[in-house]
Amino acid sequence: MKSHLDNLPEPRAIGFSANRRLLEVETISQDCSLAEEVFEKVTRAQIVDGKRVSSLRFDDYYRVIGLLQTLCGFLLLPNGFSNSSMRKWMPRILGVPVEQYSSERMTYDLRRL
Template identity: 35%
Template sequence: MTPSLHVDYKHTRIKRYHKEGRALRTETTINDTRDFSIGKRLTNLPAPREIGFTTNRRLLRLQSLSHDPITGADALHALTAPVITATGTRIPGLRLGEQHSHALPLFRLQPNGFANKDIRAVIADLRGIRRTNSPPVR
């Protein structure tokens, strides 16, 4: 299996894949410039090129963030830390380190899909809640 990434926005597509198993290739296709409030005249050609270039750079930056544990830890801290607004209101951060605060218990191949009741059973186990009619978690 060859991994690939496909991102769609209106009439724009980004495809990232391994070309012939030798190189990672990124293709950005803007099929309708009006999706970005740009006209279709040739004089506007640099604008979609700049959008595509910027998008590709952001994708590369995101990938480098996911592969750099130091930068990733800083980004995780920024995401999980509380925020104080200009008016002084404190907004709590996401508590990703605590089991009971998020619903990301399992990553498994589910060829037939899954239902909400399957997730509820796993979450209940993680939180230590006894459920009467829940099937055992495998």
């Protein structure tokens, strides 16, 4: 590509093409809201394998965030995680005594996911 003025349309076309692709990517990455169906599915109870599973209520914000934060901490472990291993971390994240967070509570929270 030469740098003379009569060659201006060529770099201009390249610039517009790159700008158009960048705007497409930015538009896609900014469209991160939940669709209404997904929002309803997450916030309502469901039947999974014949058993009722409670929903993730948004008034339990700190518990849901704590659960997701704990799961992220165990994400890369080669042997995975167990209810008891997660239960050691959840009370710390929630700021409650260990005695107040039972294994039943951990099971309930995990099933809600």
